[in-house]
Amino acid sequence: MTVFLPQRQGRILTTTNRPGHQSQFRHLEEDTPGVAISTLPRQLAQVSTQVRGRIIGLSIGLVLVLISSLSGCAPRAELPLDPLPPLAIAEPEKELHSSALAILAYLEAQDMARQDDYAGAREALSRAMIHDPSPFLSLELASFYWREGQNAETRAVLHRALEDFPGDQTLSSALVNAYLADDLVDEAIAVMETYLQRHPQDWAMRRNMAVLLLQYARFSHAADVLQAIPEAERTPDDLLLLAKSNAGLGQIRRTEELLLKALREDPTFLEALAELAFLYEGEGDLVQAEATYLRILDIRPDAEEILLRLIQVNIKLNQPEKALSFAMSQADQERFALEAALMFIRENLFQEARTVLDALPDEEGQTEADFYRALIAYDGDSDPEQALFYLGRIEENHPHFARALSFQGYLLLQLNRPDDALQVAREGRELFPNMSDFLLLEAEILLGEDQTEQAAALLETAREQWPGDPDVLYRLGYLLEQMGERDEALRVMEEIIAQDPDHAEALNFIGYTLAEEGRDLERALVLVERSLQLKPGSGHIIDSLAWVHYKLGNYEIAWRHIQSAVEIMSDDPIIWEHYGDIAAALGKFAEARRGYRNALRFQPEDPDRVQRKLDDLPGQ
Secondary structure (H helix, E strand, C coil), X not given: CCCCCCEECCEECCCCCCCCCCCCCCCCCCCCCCCCCCCCCHHHHHHHXXXXXXXHHHHHHHHHHHHHXXXXXXXXXXXXXXXXXXXXXXXXXXXXXXXXXXXXXXHHHHHHHHCCCHHHHHHXXXXXXXXXXXXXXXXXXXXXXXXXXXXXXXXXXXXXXXXXXXXXXXXXXXXXXXXXXXXXXXXXHHHHHHHHHHCCCCHHHHHHHHHHHHHCCXXXXXHHHHHCCCHHHCCHHHHHHHHHHHHHCCCHHXXXXXXXXXXXXXXXXXXXXXXXHHHHHHCCCHHHHHHHHHHHHHHCCCCHHHHHHHHHXXXXXXXXXXXXXXXXXXXXXXXXXXXXXXXXXXXXXXXXXHHHHHCCCCCCCCHHHHHHHHHHHHHHCCCHHHHHHHHHCCCCCCCCHHHHHHHHHHHHHHCCCHHHHHXXXXXXXXXXXXXXXXXXXXHHHHHHCCCXXXXXXXXHHHHHHCCCCHHHHHHHHHHHHHCCCHHHHHHHHHHHHHXXXXXXXXXXXXXXXXXXXXXXXXXXXXXXXXXXXXXXCCHHHHHHHHHHHHHHCXXXXXXXXHHHXXXXXXXXXXXXXXXXXXXXXXXXXXXXXXXXXXXXXXXXXXXXXXXXXXXXXXXX
């Protein structure tokens, strides 16, 4: 794992190889052929130059010896020369300087590496380091261990090297990467801190350390590291990192102040603009968010991600036409058009979604577009037959086929074609045995045919095959409730929220059931309110919230919520019965009668109970 600082237009936030400086975090990256460490800093390259210089020096010496040995071929001298004394020929190693021995061992290591003899290469490099220890040779040795995935040995080599060359930037950066490769974050940070104790004014290392700390959400520590950079030395990049640190600490106004300061120094700083826009959007200041996104768009008109954010912001501002205009600006780009259409679908803006998709050719082969068209036909037009048509165009070899097949099964079941739905369910189980969807579909079909025991057995099978699957558990819990086994149903639902605290349906189920039983009502309120946060606008959940407040005796609050619920789900007999109960508790007997009569109109599960409530109202 290598740590990089973020990049932005016109500036790369890594330290460039200026004279006297070395780039950060570039020394133990991916395994590459050739020299063991693929991207050496400039000063290490200079070491290689020095090595070559030594070899050249040796070669010149050899040439001089050869010239001397050829003196017998020169013209005879006029004066006789004294005979040379006999020379003892010594062992070559005894005449070589330690640096020359290091060079020979290094060259031997490179030769062995070319022959894939890495053990021999490491041994030769170890000898070279004995003769002439240097950061360069230590990095070479470390890289041989690194390429073989021996990260612990890599770190051991680098630690020993730092004992000989304490505070070396290149070795420290390499050791940081070696720790991060095994996600040993604390150890990597400790290496950086040790380095900064020796070089407190190495602002580049401070920035890199801050990036790492932010990556692991250590916001306070990152802020402390960056605060050591004097204000006069702080670049827009430093201000951005400080802003991110403060954002993580919840210091919203300080974050905004730092981002605005960075933008005063560099108005085209795209990443600072993006952070500022996200900040405004998160705080609900959508007007400022839109204005900031538009500033980015002025600099980068083709920034699709920013266009998508503008679509989302304008949807939240209840400006669908403006959102659509942003979507249509690049609707000819298929991927962008699909993303934009999905945004509209999620917000039930089906006409806008259809307009975007209509900009694409309506033809077979556009699988994702057909899936979205099916959603529009089903949810927007209430036309399951048309939805089936689009789903039928999705080919079996496409990644979306399983999802489309499952959707088809539920549509067929809704169209009262259980035999066709069962055929789809069994086809899906055969084609996709690792998916729970089709077994759940078959259980749903069995329930519709009042084969409760068979459905329960099927769901227990699913539970064994996919333990912990929230969809399987929810269907099983719901079925257990229908079978009258409420305690077991609650236990299953508790199991769901234990592993997924944001499962809206399970939260609502537990909260409503507790309210029905009139126990643990404060917890029931917390659970239902959380469920509604996760699924705002859900009529069923709003009904549950009204019912919990009714059980708590908060009749006025309950009345406000139940009125919203019947507006959303005007054909639900349970919600209308609750409407009648809450109205009766408030003495609103005319409204209570309206609630009970509507409940009877939509065929409640126990019409006699509802009729008795209606008959018992005063003032008949």
